[in-house]
Amino acid sequence: MTALARVAAVAAGRAQPIATVRHVHVHERPLVFLPLALAGEANAPLAALVGDDRDAGQLFVVAQPRNRDQCFAFAADIASVVMSYVDSFTDRAETVSVDRGRDSRIRYADAPQVLIANGAGVCFMCLLGRSTRFRRAYGEYAVDPSVPLLGRWLTFFAERAEHPGSCLLLDVVGALTMHWATGQSLVEDQNLAALLGWIAPPAAATATCPGCGTPSARVPGHRLAASRPAGAADLLPDVHYVDSGYVSVGQVLAAVDEHAVVLIGPLPPDTSWQAADPDAFDLTKFTIDWDARYVVCPNGKVSRNWQHAYSRDGLPVMRATFRQPDCRPCPDRPGAPARRTTPGTLLSCPAAKPRRNSGYAPNNPPHNGKSATRCVVR
Numbered sequence: 001m002t003a004l005a006r007v008a009a010v011a012a013g014r015a016q017p018i019a020t021v022r023h024v025h026v027h028e029r030p031l032v033f034l035p036l037a038l039a040g041e042a043n044a045p046l047a048a049l050v051g052d053d054r055d056a057g058q059l060f061v062v063a064q065p066r067n068r069d070q071c072f073a074f075a076a077d078i079a080s081v082v083m084s085y086v087d088s089f090t091d092r093a094e095t096v097s098v099d100r101g102r103d104s105r106i107r108y109a110d111a112p113q114v115l116i117a118n119g120a121g122v123c124f125m126c127l128l129g130r131s132t133r134f135r136r137a138y139g140e141y142a143v144d145p146s147v148p149l150l151g152r153w154l155t156f157f158a159e160r161a162e163h164p165g166s167c168l169l170l171d172v173v174g175a176l177t178m179h180w181a182t183g184q185s186l187v188e189d190q191n192l193a194a195l196l197g198w199i200a201p202p203a204a205a206t207a208t209c210p211g212c213g214t215p216s217a218r219v220p221g222h223r224l225a226a227s228r229p230a231g232a233a234d235l236l237p238d239v240h241y242v243d244s245g246y247v248s249v250g251q252v253l254a255a256v257d258e259h260a261v262v263l264i265g266p267l268p269p270d271t272s273w274q275a276a277d278p279d280a281f282d283l284t285k286f287t288i289d290w291d292a293r294y295v296v297c298p299n300g301k302v303s304r305n306w307q308h309a310y311s312r313d314g315l316p317v318m319r320a321t322f323r324q325p326d327c328r329p330c331p332d333r334p335g336a337p338a339r340r341t342t343p344g345t346l347l348s349c350p351a352a353k354p355r356r357n358s359g360y361a362p363n364n365p366p367h368n369g370k371s372a373t374r375c376v377v378r
Helices: 002-012 068-090 119-132 146-160 172-177 192-199 221-227 249-259
Strands: 031-037 045-051 058-061 093-098 103-108 114-116 169-171 239-241 262-264 287-289 294-296 305-310 316-321 346-348
Touching: 031 068, 031 119, 045 068, 058 068, 068 119, 068 146, 114 119, 119 146, 119 169, 146 169, 169 172, 172 192, 249 262
Parallel strands: 031 114, 114 169, 239 262, 316 346
Antiparallel strands: 031 045, 045 058, 093 103, 287 294, 305 316
16 A cells, blocks of 8 residues: 555655554654764764754764764763753652552653654664763773763663654654655655655645756756746756766756756766777867857868757757868868767768767866767767
8 A cells, every 4th residue: 555655646746644543752842863974984973963942953063073082072062962851851750659559659750752864863873872881981081971871871762762662762754654655765765855845845836846867067048937837936946966977968958848957967978989099089179169050170170050950869959060171181080980969069070981889978068058068979
């Protein structure tokens, strides 16, 4: 049923409920703990936002996560907030009878609750507790006395999180995914902001906008004005930068036409034989003037025409052709096969023999920023 709910979420554009009644205790004054760790390290804290007041959260930062003294000073700062919060629950106590009324004991009337964003935060809290609970407050490499106390409490909270139904340490993402199914993957659900976007999208949104992929180049502004839907100005950025993957021209055009977002990111690296041959000409050797609509070859010859066309993939391209009298006497003809760029230019030298099954894509867009550059040599 969860799989069916995910399909329905994709169709509806928002999360679908998968439970009618599921008890999760949320304290009226929880302590929110949002850690940030250094990638590639088992337990190297970068920062943490801690607090039980929405308007008075405290941010602690570690300038050098691998510095032992700074890390334990960071733990002491967190301990001052966490221990103050835990101690606030010792003010109210009550007496209860045990052993069928033959004895009594005192227990606290309320218990603390820590909210953490996702399961990775729970793991970080567990590691931070293990690394601090056995530290000594005296002798060589002494730490602040609050540090080992913090470690014991963090370990206690992390261990209680493994018990079903326990809410002392509440994984917010885990609690929400018990109630809702989204149209994204389980890994993407670990991002609390993305998950809340599916569950409670802005009022003006009729559907959750999927990611546009990895971006590429710039697009003229008049296309943005024509494609920006009404009411979407506050939902998507005007420019989106991507640095975690390569992009294609089709993604750039689709982002503008469907979402009115300019995508900027790296294009695939050059794998053509021209790039490996210093005597050959790749696209970067040509000067393309997008405003005047002409191309200048490495030997200074100017193209004779500029025509709009479509590639084999259906993408719009522009074709620039050089005059045969300029190409025939060229001493560099063996290094100048036909070249094509998308979404702007098809460069073909009539006197050159094309080479099949080769491709080239430079990493940078044209200097005027009007389009990305991608070349495939056929």
